[in-house]
Amino acid sequence: MMNERHRKLVYAVVEEYIQTALPVCSKLLTTKYDLEVSPATVRHEMVELDALGYLHQPYTSAGRIPTEKAYKLYLELADMNQPLDEKTERQIENAYYQDEEGEPRRKIKNTAKALAEELRETIIVGFGKYDTYYTGVSHLFSKPEFGDADFVRDISEIIDRIDDLLEEKLFDGAGEKMCALIGSDNSFSDNCSLLVMKFGHDMEHFLGLLGPLRMNYRYNTTLLNFTQKFLS
Known part of the structure; x- marks a missing residue:
């Protein structure tokens, strides 16, 4: 059964990974995080978390990596309201307002491009059913996960079918608040996560961010929330 120390340990593993x-x-x-226990105790509890499905040991004598279940718990525990520096805020706002005479659709696309570059995500x-725009797909290839054969296969399939996937009921359940579709919960890949929210008057x-399970959820969510506010 999960206890408070288990939750702290899962949080720390996800943050580090x-x-x-x-x-x-x-x-x-034990060196970097305030767990107040010995390495031996942490090792024992990591074995327990393996059995509970929160951690996975990729090979013998290796450390642990978080599972989909661990990321979902992390999102429950993490503070998603992080401060943004003024430079980043101006960068996103300027992307929208740089074309003052442009139509709203073009301004939104410019903003999406700026987000993709800042976050290094897709x-x-x-804009509506069967009317979607995406940018930054190439960032998926820059991830360390690209060395994993399963991730490479999934990303290749995403690129081959991205228009079809976007036409499926991808955004069902999305609302004004950010919805996180982790791993098997999204239509793209078990190795990816999708953050999505509605915007507009x-x-x-809909505004979505697609990346690997190992994405920076706190920063990504903070910047998406900021973007949603001024786009709306």
């Missing part, structure tokens, strides 16, 4: 993309060992966790905009459009 997001930053490094490397299996996380018990010694690093950004998807839904009547919340008639």
